Amino acid sequence: MTKTTKQAFTDACASHRTIPYMEHYFSDTLTPIDVFRHFQEDAVYLLESKDEASPWSRYSFVGLHPSYRIVEQGGEFRLEKTDGTLILTASNLEACMQQATDYIDPSLPEVDLPFKGGAVGALSYDAVELFEPKLAPDSSPESRIHFVYCSTIMALDQTNKELTIIYYDEHTDKETEKRFEEAKATVGKLQKSLQNGNSGSAMYPPLEKNTAVDFSRVQSNYSKEDFMDAVEKIKEYIVAGDVFQTVLSQRFELPTTVSGFDLYRVLRMINPSPYLFYLRLGETEVVGSSPERLVQVLDGHVEIHPIAGTRKRGQTDSEDKALEEELLADEKERAEHFMLVDLARNDVGRIASYGTVETPVLLETVRFSHVMxxxxxxxxxxxxxxxxxxxxxxxFPAGTVSGAPKIRAMEILKELEPTRRGMYAGAVCYMGFDGNIDSCIAIRTMLVENQTAKVQAGAGIVADSDPASEYEETQNKAAALLRTVAAAEAMFTDEKGENIHA
Structure with missing residues (x-):
């Protein structure tokens, strides 16, 4: 179907409150960045991928005109209009999501897209306190969950060079025919605006991917000595039999005048990954390039991808192959990976039908832009x-960012880490109206608030960990994102630190 017909729209009005109007357009010149920049005043998220095996690599999604949001505060879940008008409350996320779908009552467009509309947002790591009864609750004033529903979704098909615009109409107070004509006109105006106002020709200085990081500008929530002491404490817990591994993290903060979206533009070039995302959640911008899926639910099929074991990429294909062989032969890396596979099997086993849990891929090396x-x-x-x-x-949360056993590891982290993790090691995801979910772990992710970029990175602590090496590992992991800030400042600001946007 190239566009929604009047008959299909009318039929949907008879049984649903919110009706999608959809049109397809051919465009071989538009990029996701063009679309988001053009509608920047109204756009709140951009989802992409630079991974050929991912469905996101074919499609990019831009969300415009947020109509509702789900937020949590003090353990209460609220569905609100974006102006703050309260619609309903619920005691847990599952109930709030279901009640939100019931209230919005959407008909679904007849289109083959992995995401057709629904909630897009994030869960902070600390949201686990809302799900796991064994963890002591914390009455944090900060919202641990934030999702938005957009009335307009733009999907760019990179393979067929098509743009699909879906507009969800809620004007139940109007006659069906008028609703149809106004929805059609809304989509037409968006298309014409995009066609007539494409601003993709702006030019900037070339991107320097290896820009040095000035660590004198960076603040951490740990001194080196305190971090190393925490590593030793975790090793004591390991010897005592409390845990096998715990992922200790460090937060870095860096002042910057570059917008979160411009940081995203640079990050997607420096560190292309399976999950690329830019979210504007209230006053917070979330910028990320995660390599790791948390969980996917697609038509009743559940999938988790544990990742553990890393080597830098070689300069040639033969070097890559040698490094892959070395990685797969490393007994420590293999042991850690098998432990995380067991955790994933346990997580899937808790929610899957008996006898259906499988491990179709085991110990496969995958090459990314900088590492394998x-x-x-x-x-x-x-x-x-x-x-x-x-x-x-x-x-939630993934064992790769907490430890094993998961609950005890999280208790130890709460004891030892000096600040709450916030977004780090949480999740960014969509929850579609069709019941499908895809989510990634919020690593290689930065938060931008009040002209400050916040980056966090962790190291997996095991019995023979060297504290100084683990401290250095967190710095090295964070440096990739901090380089993004330095590169973006070189591109988008002048000598005075002021933006140079055309």
């Missing part, structure tokens, strides 16, 4: 008694 990882896949068939949201909660 060992990756496995754990799958299962979602139990008919478990909702997709419950599946997300079961996997």
């Amino acid at each position: 990882h060992i990756i496995s896949k754990v799958t299962g068939r979602l139990s008919p008694f478990v909702s997709p949201v419950a599946a997300l909660q079961s996997a």
